[in-house]
Amino acid sequence: MSILVNKNTNVIVQGITGREGAFHAEAMMKAGTKVVAGVTPGKGGQTTLGVPVYDTVKEATTHHHVDASIIFVPAPGAADAALEAAHAGVPLVVLITEGIPTMDMVKAVAEIKALGNVRLIGGNCPGLITPDECKLGIMPASVFKKGRVGLISRSGTVTYETAKALSDAGYGISTCIGIGGDPIIGTTFKDLLPLFENDPETEAVVLCGEIGGSDEEDAAAYIKEHMKKPVVGFIGGRSAPKGKKMGHAGAIIMGNVGTPESKLAAFADADVPVAETIDEIVELVRAKLG
Amino acid sequence: MNLHEYQAKDILAKYGIPVPPGKVAFTADEAKQIASEYGDLVVIKAQVHTGGRGKAGGVKLARNPEEAREKAAQILGLNIKGFITKKVLVAKGINIAKEYYAGMILDRVTQRVVLMLSKEGGMDIEEVAATRPYALIKYPINPHTGLRPFEARELVKRAGMEGNLNKLADVLVKLYQAYVGIDASTAEINPLVISDTGEVVAADAKIVLDDNALYRHPDLMPLREFEAEHPLEVEASNYGFSYVKLDGNVGVIGNGAGLVMYTLDLVQRTGGKAANFLDIGGGAKADVVYNALKVVLKDPDVKGVFINIFGGITRADEVAKGVIRAMDEGILTKPVAMRVAGTAEEEAKALLKGRPVYMYPTSVEAAKAIISMTGGAK
Numbered sequence: 144m145s146i147l148v149n150k151n152t153n154v155i156v157q158g159i160t161g162r163e164g165a166f167h168a169e170a171m172m173k174a175g176t177k178v179v180a181g182v183t184p185g186k187g188g189q190t191t192l193g194v195p196v197y198d199t200v201k202e203a204t205t206h207h208h209v210d211a212s213i214i215f216v217p218a219p220g221a222a223d224a225a226l227e228a229a230h231a232g233v234p235l236v237v238l239i240t241e242g243i244p245t246m247d248m249v250k251a252v253a254e255i256k257a258l259g260n261v262r263l264i265g266g267n268c269p270g271l272i273t274p275d276e277c278k279l280g281i282m283p284a285s286v287f288k289k290g291r292v293g294l295i296s297r298s299g300t301v302t303y304e305t306a307k308a309l310s311d312a313g314y315g316i317s318t319c320i321g322i323g324g325d326p327i328i329g330t331t332f333k334d335l336l337p338l339f340e341n342d343p344e345t346e347a348v349v350l351c352g353e354i355g356g357s358d359e360e361d362a363a364a365y366i367k368e369h370m371k372k373p374v375v376g377f378i379g380g381r382s383a384p385k386g387k388k389m390g391h392a393g394a395i396i397m398g399n400v401g402t403p404e405s406k407l408a409a410f411a412d413a414d415v416p417v418a419e420t421i422d423e424i425v426e427l428v429r430a431k432l433g
Numbered sequence: 434m435n436l437h438e439y440q441a442k443d444i445l446a447k448y449g450i451p452v453p454p455g456k457v458a459f460t461a462d463e464a465k466q467i468a469s470e471y472g473d474l475v476v477i478k479a480q481v482h483t484g485g486r487g488k489a490g491g492v493k494l495a496r497n498p499e500e501a502r503e504k505a506a507q508i509l510g511l512n513i514k515g516f517i518t519k520k521v522l523v524a525k526g527i528n529i530a531k532e533y534y535a536g537m538i539l540d541r542v543t544q545r546v547v548l549m550l551s552k553e554g555g556m557d558i559e560e561v562a563a564t565r566p567y568a569l570i571k572y573p574i575n576p577h578t579g580l581r582p583f584e585a586r587e588l589v590k591r592a593g594m595e596g597n598l599n600k601l602a603d604v605l606v607k608l609y610q611a612y613v614g615i616d617a618s619t620a621e622i623n624p625l626v627i628s629d630t631g632e633v634v635a636a637d638a639k640i641v642l643d644d645n646a647l648y649r650h651p652d653l654m655p656l657r658e659f660e661a662e663h664p665l666e667v668e669a670s671n672y673g674f675s676y677v678k679l680d681g682n683v684g685v686i687g688n689g690a691g692l693v694m695y696t697l698d699l700v701q702r703t704g705g706k707a708a709n710f711l712d713i714g715g716g717a718k719a720d721v722v723y724n725a726l727k728v729v730l731k732d733p734d735v736k737g738v739f740i741n742i743f744g745g746i747t748r749a750d751e752v753a754k755g756v757i758r759a760m761d762e763g764i765l766t767k768p769v770a771m772r773v774a775g776t777a778e779e780e781a782k783a784l785l786k787g788r789p790v791y792m793y794p795t796s797v798e799a800a801k802a803i804i805s806m807t808g809g810a811k
Contacts, residue, residue, distance in 0.1 A: 300743045
């Protein structure tokens with residue numbers, strides 16, 4: 144068990160003939176992911192990396208059983224690509240692309256949520272990985288060892304650092320999901336916590352948040368009410384000045400929303416210990432799991 | 434991207450929202466000329482990318498053209514929170530009966546554009562939200578239908594706004610059309626004025642554009658003012674880096690926004706203060722690191738540099754080569770603490786042998802080292 148993906152997950156890659164798409168499709172295959180097809184409008188009929196390329200997601204789902212799609216389509220067409228996958232009935236859609244116009248995401252997320260049976264992860268995210276089974280993302284698989292800690296994060300590199308630290312310490316990762324650094328994303332911390340709570344392979348959850356928005360506060364409220372498994376928190380950007388966008392479009396403190404103080408208070412209220420450094424994350428996990 | 438008030442008003446006018454007649458002046462004489470065209474009370478307003486203009490003396494009334502010239506001369510050149518006033522808006526005065534607030538922002542919780550409406554216009558809306566939340570109505574707009582006139586009318590009533598209901602509602606409907614039409618991330622009218630003759634007018638406006646969507650608005654791109662941004666932020670963006678100037682003395686270079694934020698936190702936690710945020714993005718090649726150093730070291734505040742790179746496939750020796758090039762060209766003369774998680778760390782150490790560049794196995798150790806070399810926050 145694991146959450147969202149496993150070794151049987153059949154994956155299509157939207158944008159497989161592009162530079163990014165081709166590079167990461169190959170890396171995913173090397174990591175053991177079952178990539179069954181690619182989609183690039185206008186390039187249907189080709190074969191790339193040993194898999195067929197289709198013009199539309201619908202054609203791919205007609206010829207293959209598809210469990211998930213990962214999208215590397217450039218920003219102007221990225222939200223449209225996510226909608227295409229969702230309407231073709233792909234139940235898990237991972238949107239890697241960064242720089243997507245915000246209104247495109249507002250509309251796409253609303254439409255996909257209305258469909259009800261599709262989970263969108265991202266955009267502007269590194270994707271997800273269940274080590275040794277399925278990598279549906281752009282993370283370096285080598286730093287993820289299979290194990291018992293669930294990891295969710297708004298960042299890319301902090302996720303990799305944390306995964307490496309947990310793997311080196313012997314705990315390893317059950318499933319790791321980067322939810323993305325944009326203000327409008329398909330899946331938040333709170334959406335994923337119940338999946339980890341119900342996953343027998345996950346013994347503890349590490350939640351790497353950052354300044355901006357109130358996803359961490361919502362997650363803390365959920366943890367307080369519903370989680371039995373231990374959760375360890377982390378907040379990036381504590382030293383950031385107000386009103387400045389720190390790289391991620393979503394990492395900005397506006398007025399009194401998104402401050403580290405608010406997030407730390409919410410975690411304290413939910414009895415979630417918060418690490419100040421990535422090394423401390425491991426120590427706090429050790430305190431919970433031994 | 435921030436727009437000036439006059440640019441925001443031009444856009445609102447294009448979408449059919451009434452704005453007071455006004456023109457931009459770059460000199461006091463131009464201001465006088467414009468004032469004489471309006472022949473009556475005018476308001477002269479500094480056009481700078483910051484708030485709090487009124488308090489800083491950047492907004493003044495003038496009753497005749499000569500007074501307009503004098504007031505414009507006082508405002509032009511004024512330093513408002515670090516922004517030098519280079520132009521003023523000269524707008525026809527309005528006799529105000531009521532001042533309201535109407536704004537639209539992106540709300541992460543509802544994942545929609547939210548209309549905010551208040552009877553308490555003309556003041557800082559964040560303060561209204563914090564101290565009198567009941568005085569601020571928030572309404573998430575369905576992205577598939579947009580804001581419809583009946584919704585706008587109901588909201589005007591709910592906010593307790595007095596004045597012509599249809600005209601007020603029409604402004605809200607058009608504000609949303611403008612918001613979507615230009616891909617804004619913020620669009621505010623504050624104050625939304627009811628004049629003594631009952632006209633509804635956008636007396637001040639603020640628009641921030643969504644940078645991600647600028648590519649589809651070639652007509653708005655020329656509105657970007659490089660001189661209004663920090664010169665190093667402009668230079669960094671030319672290299673594809675994300676850079677934010679901060680007020681400490683440790684230059685920071687990293688890959689990935691999350692890791693760079695973490696690095697700033699570590700610097701602060703260790704007793705120092707970062708001079709900047711710089712994210713090089715993916716692929717830490719030698720020339721990328723070299724260019725990043727060039728940008729960071731142009732900041733005279735920087736006393737030392739902390740390079741923090743994570744990459745499963747990033748080669749530490751590539752990072753080292755970028756550092757060495759910067760040293761050999763005399764750009765880099767200050768201490769460097771480096772931490773690179775990747776391959777070829779031994780090769781990197783060999784390359785750096787005998788140079789004042791130190792590699793540390795962890796971010797925490799590198800942070801301690803750079804703080805001791807730069808003396809910490811003053």
